[in-house]
Structure formats: structure tokens, C-alpha cells
Amino acid sequence: MAMQVLSVASEIYPLIKTGGLADVAGALPGALAEHGIGVRTLVPGYPSVLSKLGKTKTVRRYEALFGASAALLAAKVGELDLLVLDAPDFFKREGGPYGDLSGTDWSDNWRRFAALSRVGADIAEDGVKGWRPDLVHAHDWQAAMTAAYMRFGPAHRVPKVVTIHNLAFQGRFGADVFAGLGLPPEAWGMDGVEYYGGIGYLKAGLVSADAITTVSPTYADEIRSPTQGMGLDGLINGRADRLHGILNGIDTAIWDPAADELIARRYTSRALGGRAANRRALEKHFRLDRDDAPIFIIVSRLTWQKGMDLVADAIDHLVGLGGKLAVLGAGDHPLEGAFLSAAERHRGRVGAHIGYDEPLSHLMQAGGDAILIPSRFEPCGLTQLYGLRYGCVPVVARVGGLADTVIDANEAAVGAGVATGVVFAPSDPLALHGGIARTIRLHGDKAGWQAMQRAGMRSDFSWTHSAAQYAGLFRSLVQGAA
Numbered sequence: 001m002a003m004q005v006l007s008v009a010s011e012i013y014p015l016i017k018t019g020g021l022a023d024v025a026g027a028l029p030g031a032l033a034e035h036g037i038g039v040r041t042l043v044p045g046y047p048s049v050l051s052k053l054g055k056t057k058t059v060r061r062y063e064a065l066f067g068a069s070a071a072l073l074a075a076k077v078g079e080l081d082l083l084v085l086d087a088p089d090f091f092k093r094e095g096g097p098y099g100d101l102s103g104t105d106w107s108d109n110w111r112r113f114a115a116l117s118r119v120g121a122d123i124a125e126d127g128v129k130g131w132r133p134d135l136v137h138a139h140d141w142q143a144a145m146t147a148a149y150m151r152f153g154p155a156h157r158v159p160k161v162v163t164i165h166n167l168a169f170q171g172r173f174g175a176d177v178f179a180g181l182g183l184p185p186e187a188w189g190m191d192g193v194e195y196y197g198g199i200g201y202l203k204a205g206l207v208s209a210d211a212i213t214t215v216s217p218t219y220a221d222e223i224r225s226p227t228q229g230m231g232l233d234g235l236i237n238g239r240a241d242r243l244h245g246i247l248n249g250i251d252t253a254i255w256d257p258a259a260d261e262l263i264a265r266r267y268t269s270r271a272l273g274g275r276a277a278n279r280r281a282l283e284k285h286f287r288l289d290r291d292d293a294p295i296f297i298i299v300s301r302l303t304w305q306k307g308m309d310l311v312a313d314a315i316d317h318l319v320g321l322g323g324k325l326a327v328l329g330a331g332d333h334p335l336e337g338a339f340l341s342a343a344e345r346h347r348g349r350v351g352a353h354i355g356y357d358e359p360l361s362h363l364m365q366a367g368g369d370a371i372l373i374p375s376r377f378e379p380c381g382l383t384q385l386y387g388l389r390y391g392c393v394p395v396v397a398r399v400g401g402l403a404d405t406v407i408d409a410n411e412a413a414v415g416a417g418v419a420t421g422v423v424f425a426p427s428d429p430l431a432l433h434g435g436i437a438r439t440i441r442l443h444g445d446k447a448g449w450q451a452m453q454r455a456g457m458r459s460d461f462s463w464t465h466s467a468a469q470y471a472g473l474f475r476s477l478v479q480g481a482a
């Protein structure tokens with residue numbers, strides 16, 4: 001029988017998404033199916049997930065899961081095979097997956113995601129209705145404790161992989177929660193869940209996993225250094241032989257300018273003229289002047305990680321050079337305010353849409369000229385890949401997955417016809433100014449710009465190659481465990 005994998009994730013597209021983790025959790029199962037690997041994904045039963053399920057079957061019940069009654073529901077949504085943890089006390093709330101409507105984290109997140117992970121480990125141990133995973137794949141801190149529960153329980157022999165999508169989020173809690181986790185005493189300690197005197201969920205997952213992956217080769221190197229290791233570099237270095245950098249792919253069926261239903265006009269790399277209608281729709285939405293000036297776009301969480309403070313400070317420079325800017329994002333309130341006030345200050349040149357809007361993000365990639373991503377760190381980054389696929393040229397800082405996926409328009413690369421974007425370093429105001437100025441100059445050469453758009457659109461960032469790497473890793477772990 002084909003290898004079976006239990007994936008555990010706190011979000012999955014198209015049911016619930018706050019960022020790139022959802023895209024990956026949603027796309028990887030389909031990509032692995034082509035390698036003969038069956039994946040079922042365990043996700044929390046948030047209201048937005050439950051409302052999209054259709055027919056469900058209860059496959060397990062808990063009278064007291066961390067004190068709450070819960071049911072595990074099996075469901076299929078499209079090609080996704082889901083196990084949904086319906087625990088109303090934990091997940092039936094208004095707000096986001098991790099916090100309330102004001103953005104404040106839920107105070108019981110330690111319990112909510114310990115519960116998800118506990119159930120993941122239970123499935124590894126007992127299976128559900130005759131189905132058993134050969135391997136468990138946990139994503140980020142919210143699911144990482146699955147590996148710890150497995151290691152300290154009967155399912156310790158089942159191989160476990162933890163993927164780091166973002167080391168900045170580690171799930172750190174006070175030592176006092178240990179008593180509530182239901183782990184044996186030996187799980188406390190440096191080699192267990194203890195982390196700088198408290199508890200670290202991601203840390204616990206990383207010490208318990210048989211393999212650690214992260215989402216680009218460059219980020220896999222970066223997190224071994226104290227500057228990017230966020231306190232975990234020592235641990236990661238100690239387990240470097242188990243660390244793998246596997247680049248994210250994108251779902252080329254959802255992100256396809258030739259078939260995208262969410263954009264104003266569909267187009268291909270051979271007929272880029274089709275982008276014009278999308279450009280006009282974008283200008284209209286953001287109330288930008290209708291002219292030929294290059295439109296920079298931002299589709300991002302508005303945070304320090306993404307360098308959004310640098311962008312806010314560079315707006316006058318960008319507009320002064322003749323550029324336009326359209327921003328879609330939500331996040332830190334001062335940054336939201338900075339973009340809104342820039343839109344007031346530069347009417348017709350800058351537009352800001354604060355919020356989360358999936359369809360609009362497609363239109364922006366289809367109508368914008370360049371997507372600006374000056375991240376301070378970027379494990380992989382997906383929006384530059386969507387940009388490449390849509391002919392929206394990425395302008396990126398040379399970090400993490402951005403460095404692995406965008407080929408800078410230096411003379412040699414332009415001459416060879418392989419340039420796909422503008423890469424600058426470091427992620428600071430001066431370099432960003434330089435990157436913006438260079439982009440505007442390049443945009444002035446229409447033939448050269450189109451060559452760059454086409455080179456990007458022809459590059460292959462589908463899951464084909466990356467899924468083969470996951471499949472290879474999974475097989476080696478399962479064979480090793482047999």
C-alpha cells in the first residue's frame with residue numbers, strides 16, 4: 001500500500017489562511033499524491049473550517065481533551081483529505097486562528113495547540129478507523145508538540161518530521177503550563193520541552209523530530225547562525241545532519257494567469273498585452289492615476305519581518321522617482337496607519353487597502369509591474385513566486401528563499417536573458433532606495449522589461465521538484481524505521 005502521512009497544521013488553504021503556511025499545507029498533499037504518498041491533514045475546527053466541510057464522519061470522540069469535549073471529524077474538501085478537530089471550547093471563537101478580533105493572542109493558546117498536537121500523536125498511535133500513518137509531518141510551533149507527544153509516548157517509533165515555516169514564531173509559554181501538558185516528568189529538561197526556563201513548543205518539536213525541514217536552502221543555512229537562529233541556532237547546529245532546506249512550490253492551478261477567474265483579463269507570457277486590463281482594474285481599485293508609470297505592489301503582513309517599515313519610509317522617494325504604489329496588507333497598527341496616511345499624502349500615486357483579500361491579491365499580481373519584498377528575513381516567500389508567474393517582477397532583499405528564487409538583473413544576467421527581478425542587499429533604507437531606483441530605470445526599457453517578465457513566467461516553481469525531495473526524505477525515514 002502507498003505510504004500514508006499525517007500532516008498536522010494550524011491552517012490550510014482554502015479553509016483557513018493567514019499566511020504562507022496555509023498555501024503550503026494545502027498544496028503539498030496533492031503534490032505528494034503524484035509520488036504515491038497519501039496525506040491526511042489534521043486541522044483545528046475553527047468556524048470557517050467547519051462551515052466549509054459538507055459531509056463529515058465522526059471518527060473519534062474525546063470526553064475530556066484537556067478538559068474539553070471534542071470530536072474528530074473526517075471530511076473531504078476537493079482533493080484534501082481532512083481530519084478536523086472539532087473542539088468548540090478551543091476553536092469556536094470569533095477572531096483569527098491565534099487571536100481575537102483586536103489581534104491579541106488567545107491566552108490559552110498553549111492548551112489549544114497542545115490539544116491539536118496530542119490528537120496528532122493519538123492518531124499516530126491508534127490510527128483512525130483502520131487508517132494509520134507511516135510518518136507524521138508537523139508544521140510550525142502550533143503543531144510541533146505532536147513530535148514531542150509521540151516521542152514520549154507509544155508512537156515514538158513512527159518517524160516524525162517538523163517543518164519550520166518561520167522561526168520567529170516559537171510558541172513560548174511559562175514553565176507553569178508543563179503540569180497541564182500531560183507529558184511524563186522526563187519530558188522536562190534541556191533535551192525536552194524546557195526552553196530558557198519556560199516551555200518552547202517549536203523547540204520541543206525540533207529536539208523530538210527525526211528530521212527537520214525548512215522552506216529554502218538559504219534559510220536552512222541562515223538559521224544556523226546566531227543572527228538568524230533566533231535563539232535556536234545552537235540546537236539546530238547540533239542537529240544539522242537532520243536539517244533539510246526544501247524550497248516551497250506554488251499551486252500552479254490556483255496561480256495561473258492563463259486560467260485565473262479572479263483577475264480582470266487572463267493572459268500568457270506570449271501575450272502580455274492582456275495585463276493592461278488588470279492594470280486598469282488595479283488603478284481603479286486603488287484610485288491611482290491612469291498613466292504608464294510603474295506600479296509597485298505590496299501583498300504582505302505589515303510587519304518588521306517583511307521590512308514594511310522600510311517601505312513606509314521609502315514612499316516619498318518612490319513617488320519622487322515617478323513610481324506608484326498599491327498596498328494590500330494588515331498587521332502592525334502603526335504601519336497600517338503609515339500606509340493610509342501616505343495614500344492621503346500622495347493621492348493618485350499611492351493606494352492602501354488594509355485587510356486581507358485573496359481575490360484582490362490575484363488582481364494585483366496580474367496588474368502590477370513590480371512586487372516589493374524587502375524582508376529582513378524570509379524563510380521562503382511565496383508572493384515573489386506568484387509575482388514571477390504573473391509577470392509582476394519581484395524586487396527583493398537578498399535573504400532566505402528570496403535569494404534562492406529571484407535572479408538579479410545585473411548585466412551578465414540581463415545579457416544571458418535569465419534575469420527575473422531586482423535583488424538588493426542589505427535590507428536597509430539605502431539599498432531599498434537603490435533597488436527602487438534601479439527598478440524604475442529597468443522599467444523604462446520596455447523590451448528589456450518584457451524579457452524579464454517572460455523569463456520569470458517561464459521559470460518552474462511548481463511543486464514537482466520540491467515534492468520529490470519531500471517524498472525522498474519521507475521514504476528514507478520510513479525505511480529507516482522499518
Ligand SMILES: Nc1ncnc2c1ncn2[C@@H]1O[C@H](COP(=O)(O)OP(=O)(O)O[C@H]2O[C@H](CO)[C@@H](O)[C@H](O)[C@H]2O)[C@@H](O)[C@H]1O
Pocket residue numbers: 018019020021023024165166215248299300301328329330355356357358361378379380381382383401
Ligand atoms: N493582506 C493580504 N491579503 C491577501 N493575501 C495576503 C495578504 N497578506 C499576505 N497574503 C498572502 O499570504 C501568503 C503569504 O505567504 P509568504 O510565504 O509570503 O509569507 P508568510 O510570512 O505568511 O509565510 C511563512 O511561511 C511561508 C510558507 O512556508 C514562507 O514562504 C514564508 O517565508 C514564511 O514567512 C501569500 O499567499 C500572500 O499572497
